Amino acid sequence: MNALIISAVLGVIMMFGSTLLKQKNSIRALATGGMLLLLLANLLEMGGIRFFQVELKGMLFFDQFALVFHSLLLLAVLLYIILAAPDMEKVGVNYADYFALLFFILCGVAMVLAFKSLLILFLGIEIISIPLYILTGSDKKNLKGNEAALKYFLLGSFSTGLMLMGIALVYGARGTFSTLANPAITPMNLNLLIAGMAFLLFSMAFKVSAAPFHFWTPDVYDGAPTVFTSFMATIVKAAVFVAFVRLFDELFGDFDGKWRLWVAVLTAVTLFIGNITAVFQQSVKRMLAYSSIAQAGFMLFALYAMNGDGKEGLLLYAAAYCFATIGIFAVLARMKDYTFDGFNGMGKTRPFIAAALAVFLFSLAGIPLTAGFLAKFYMLKAALAVPGSAWLVLFAVLMAAVSVYYYFRVLQAMYFREPGETSHPEFPAYFKWVLGAMAALVIVLGVLPELLLGRLYF
Amino acid sequence: MISLFLILFPMAAGMLHFFLKDGKTARSFALFSSLATLVIALLGLTVYSQPEQHSFSRPWLTILGSSFSLQADGMGKVLTLLNAVAYPLVILGTWQRVYAQPGRFFGLMLLAQAGMMGVFLTTDALLFYFFWELALIPMYFLASQWGGERRIPVTFKFFIYTFAGSVLMLAGLLYLQTQTADHSFSMAAFHKLKLHSATQLKLFWLFFVAFAIKMPVFPFHTWQPDTYEQAPAATTMILSGVMVKMGLLGLARWLMPVLPVASYQWGDVVMSLSVIGIIYASLIAIRQDDLKRLVAYSSIAHIGLMSAALFAENLSATQGVMIQMFNHGINIIGLWILIDIIERRYGTRKISELGGIARQAPVLAVFFVVIALANIALPLTNAFPGEFLMFNGILGAKSKYYILFVILAGLGIILAAVYTLNMIRRCFYGEPGTLSAAGGDLQAHEKWVLGIIVGLILWMGIYPQSLLGLSEGFSLQWLERIDISYLFRK
Numbered sequence: 001m002n003a004l005i006i007s008a009v010l011g012v013i014m015m016f017g018s019t020l021l022k023q024k025n026s027i028r029a030l031a032t033g034g035m036l037l038l039l040l041a042n043l044l045e046m047g048g049i050r051f052f053q054v055e056l057k058g059m060l061f062f063d064q065f066a067l068v069f070h071s072l073l074l075l076a077v078l079l080y081i082i083l084a085a086p087d088m089e090k091v092g093v094n095y096a097d098y099f100a101l102l103f104f105i106l107c108g109v110a111m112v113l114a115f116k117s118l119l120i121l122f123l124g125i126e127i128i129s130i131p132l133y134i135l136t137g138s139d140k141k142n143l144k145g146n147e148a149a150l151k152y153f154l155l156g157s158f159s160t161g162l163m164l165m166g167i168a169l170v171y172g173a174r175g176t177f178s179t180l181a182n183p184a185i186t187p188m189n190l191n192l193l194i195a196g197m198a199f200l201l202f203s204m205a206f207k208v209s210a211a212p213f214h215f216w217t218p219d220v221y222d223g224a225p226t227v228f229t230s231f232m233a234t235i236v237k238a239a240v241f242v243a244f245v246r247l248f249d250e251l252f253g254d255f256d257g258k259w260r261l262w263v264a265v266l267t268a269v270t271l272f273i274g275n276i277t278a279v280f281q282q283s284v285k286r287m288l289a290y291s292s293i294a295q296a297g298f299m300l301f302a303l304y305a306m307n308g309d310g311k312e313g314l315l316l317y318a319a320a321y322c323f324a325t326i327g328i329f330a331v332l333a334r335m336k337d338y339t340f341d342g343f344n345g346m347g348k349t350r351p352f353i354a355a356a357l358a359v360f361l362f363s364l365a366g367i368p369l370t371a372g373f374l375a376k377f378y379m380l381k382a383a384l385a386v387p388g389s390a391w392l393v394l395f396a397v398l399m400a401a402v403s404v405y406y407y408f409r410v411l412q413a414m415y416f417r418e419p420g421e422t423s424h425p426e427f428p429a430y431f432k433w434v435l436g437a438m439a440a441l442v443i444v445l446g447v448l449p450e451l452l453l454g455r456l457y458f
Numbered sequence: 459m460i461s462l463f464l465i466l467f468p469m470a471a472g473m474l475h476f477f478l479k480d481g482k483t484a485r486s487f488a489l490f491s492s493l494a495t496l497v498i499a500l501l502g503l504t505v506y507s508q509p510e511q512h513s514f515s516r517p518w519l520t521i522l523g524s525s526f527s528l529q530a531d532g533m534g535k536v537l538t539l540l541n542a543v544a545y546p547l548v549i550l551g552t553w554q555r556v557y558a559q560p561g562r563f564f565g566l567m568l569l570a571q572a573g574m575m576g577v578f579l580t581t582d583a584l585l586f587y588f589f590w591e592l593a594l595i596p597m598y599f600l601a602s603q604w605g606g607e608r609r610i611p612v613t614f615k616f617f618i619y620t621f622a623g624s625v626l627m628l629a630g631l632l633y634l635q636t637q638t639a640d641h642s643f644s645m646a647a648f649h650k651l652k653l654h655s656a657t658q659l660k661l662f663w664l665f666f667v668a669f670a671i672k673m674p675v676f677p678f679h680t681w682q683p684d685t686y687e688q689a690p691a692a693t694t695m696i697l698s699g700v701m702v703k704m705g706l707l708g709l710a711r712w713l714m715p716v717l718p719v720a721s722y723q724w725g726d727v728v729m730s731l732s733v734i735g736i737i738y739a740s741l742i743a744i745r746q747d748d749l750k751r752l753v754a755y756s757s758i759a760h761i762g763l764m765s766a767a768l769f770a771e772n773l774s775a776t777q778g779v780m781i782q783m784f785n786h787g788i789n790i791i792g793l794w795i796l797i798d799i800i801e802r803r804y805g806t807r808k809i810s811e812l813g814g815i816a817r818q819a820p821v822l823a824v825f826f827v828v829i830a831l832a833n834i835a836l837p838l839t840n841a842f843p844g845e846f847l848m849f850n851g852i853l854g855a856k857s858k859y860y861i862l863f864v865i866l867a868g869l870g871i872i873l874a875a876v877y878t879l880n881m882i883r884r885c886f887y888g889e890p891g892t893l894s895a896a897g898g899d900l901q902a903h904e905k906w907v908l909g910i911i912v913g914l915i916l917w918m919g920i921y922p923q924s925l926l927g928l929s930e931g932f933s934l935q936w937l938e939r940i941d942i943s944y945l946f947r948k
Contacts, residue, residue, distance in 0.1 A: 366625075367595065393632075398626075416609070417610075
């Protein structure tokens with residue numbers, strides 16, 4: 001609850017900040033300080049210290065899982081703001097407003113992580129989505145950005161409609177919005193419930209860009225300013241995934257026979273389309289867009305398996321994926337050339353940055369001793385506990401082997417090719433420190449996952 | 459503790475190398491640290507040979523059912539010894555090569571050594587997978603950064619191939635872990651598994667493909683000749699001399715004792731693939747003009763014989779494989795060193811451009827002939843006892859088709875003699891070629907390296923017991939583990 005209220009307040013403060021503060025540096029400092037405060041408040045809540053006593057009427061419940069996940073995401077956002085805040089200046093003139101929107105999104109993130117009522121889920125998803133539409137189109141002079149924003153808005157509204165329909169049907173069947181209640185379902189109502197479940201499945205699949213509901217993703221990720229793509233593809237996606245898994249666990253956990261096959265098909269199709277299409281990309285940014293689809297395929301295993309390993313795996317996966325992707329996007333945002341050739345010879349000209357990128361790429365590809373490996377490992381282990389899923393696991397590992405192809409193309413460019421004509425940008429010292437710390441974090445989580453997973457139970 | 463040192467020492471030395479800028483310092487330090495590793499390995503075989511000094515176990519990743527466990531059994535000892543002996547020879551053998559970013563080159567080489575030590579020593583399946591990848595990635599970087607003209611696509615193919623194999627293995631390991639009684643990755647738990655034979659028959663291929671790609675066994679070999687040709691000389695030596703043994707070790711330690719029924723059932727298929735590989739690779743080797751590619755294909759044939767012998771499942775064949783793993787490593791490193799010397803001296807590896815080298819460089823010729831003859835298993839050289847034991851073993855195999863396998867594999871030996879003797883004849887005798895007219899004989903340090911290799915060849919050829927004794931206990935125990943005759947007893 002701490003983080004939810006503080007992020008809303010911070011959003012408002014940043015909005016007024018744009019009129020009061022003229023210096024970009026002070027805006028940035030305010031945002032970073034606010035973010036730090038937010039993380040601290042959430043960590044305190046994990047320790048049992050609550051600043052606000054609010055009667056929630058059972059609509060929200062901040063359990064340990066939600067709090068650990070939220071802390072992780074807030075840490076990722078903090079690192080993201082430190083790395084990417086200077087790049088936001090290049091997007092447009094409304095510098096403080098971007099931060100305001102980010103804080104509002106975090107407010108929605110807190111809601112979807114801890115919802116116990118379908119209304120809160122809907123509110124949370126909308127609070128996340130609307131600022132994202134704005135951020136996608138924030139570079140007003142860029143035609144591609146405008147197109148992406150409109151596309152995102154139209155398709156996003158459509159999926160919101162589906163979701164609302166699903167919620168209505170589920171309400172019709174259960175007679176309550178609460179996910180905690182356990183009303184008896186009559187055979188007549190069961191059909192309603194299953195229809196509602198299908199709508200919810202499709203709309204949530206849209207939000208996490210699972211194939212075949214992924215068509216908006218490459219265009220939107222490519223069209224949006226790179227700094228915001230990074231935010232969208234990591235923090236937002238991870239949060240919505242938690243909502244997805246919680247929704248199906250709490251509401252439809254008893255009917256897993258009905259939806260498991262659908263999720264299996266979604267997973268397989270997402271893995272296939274994401275990985276195979278990423279192979280053919282020429283721009284690193286677009287490759288990362290498809291890679292985010294492919295990684296979503298792996299995260300869907302948590303939904304498919306719906307067991308303890310799956311949830312632990314989702315936490316680890318979110319950590320591995322967010323840190324690695326934020327790191328790569330932060331470097332990419334400063335590059336002049338977004339093609340693979342733009343990275344040529346970076347191992348020689350910028351050895352430190354290249355080494356950190358190599359760690360991130362290893363993690364995304366699932367090479368051992370990085371968090372990405374253990375995350376994939378957990379997902380596969382969770383899936384194997386479900387009888388009859390050997391085919392899906394085999395398919396997933398083969399797709400992981402395919403993913404090596406496009407991640408390692410960046411490595412090849414950095415280490416095995418000579419520098420091209422376009423020079424690589426200079427990276428300030430603090431940037432290197434933060435990037436190095438993120439790379440270290442990825443390795444530490446890959447060697448000692450207990451550090452994160454242990455938090456879930458204490 | 460010895461096992462732990464064998465991994466940690468090269469790893470620490472390798473990481474230190476990344477901070478070295480000067481080529482000569484890096485090279486000397488690499489030689490020093492690889493010699494130190496050799497000393498540790500030798501101490502482990504002599505002074506500290508008690509079993510408790512070879513095992514090490516600490517909890518790690520316990521939530522996954524894994525632990526950091528090392529244990530040197532007979533096969534582990536033979537292979538760590540090979541790994542420890544190979545590195546000083548390789549570094550000294552390519553002493554005159556100059557590398558861009560030498561610190562990084564030698565650092566990656568030593569990291570690969572640490573990874574392979576881990577693969578040879580660990581008794582935990584997850585740790586095995588970690589080390590498997592830890593050995594692969596430095597090799598990929600080495601071959602891609604310092605290799606020949608076509609290095610990037612060629613080594614990428616190698617990497618993707620091997621990685622695809624290893625993720626299949628990972629899926630298999632995960633499945634096995636869920637089947638164990640205590641959900642652990644330990645080798646002991648895996649060996650206790652008694653899986654249904656239908657499951658075994660399917661699981662077998664997940665593991666076999668991974669190991670077959672590594673060795674490589676026909677038809678998974680297509681990455682190998684290109685990679686050996688394009689990788690820098692020192693990397694090729696380690697790749698072909700030591701790293702391919704990871705595949706054989708995988709078969710012997712993680713596949714056959716865990717899935718004994720499937721290993722028996724698929725034995726004929728594997729042996730067929732192996733002998734097809736022997737004949738196929740030997741025939742291609744005859745037609746090769748590039749020395750490196752010739753040796754690369756001959757290596758496929760040798761590995762094919764070893765994998766066939768492993769599936770013969772008897773003591774003679776197993777012991778043959780154990781000593782041959784060591785001896786093949788020594789011989790092929792010797793050949794690569796000679797080819798590297800020829801390439802540096804004459805500027806070519808093409809047989810058609812060489813000729814008459816024996817006149818200018820008689821000492822080089824003598825070494826070449828001895829090592830090449832060892833490669834085709836002439837009596838009194840090290841490969842002879844190994845191949846003899848393996849053939850003897852295949853003759854005693856339970857397979858219905860054993861006689862066919864022996865004949866075809868024997869044909870491979872004849873073909874090996876054809877391409878090896880032909881290579882010696884065309885490179886060293888006859889009229890001097892266009893490029894081989896100039897160039898002197900061996901230098902002192904090259905004589906030392908080759909002298910040591912020839913010494914090892916003769917020692918192991920005359921007194922193979924020194925290796926056989928090391929692995930005998932392991933082989934006997936292993937045969938007990940893969941024995942499935944209890945299934946037929948009523």
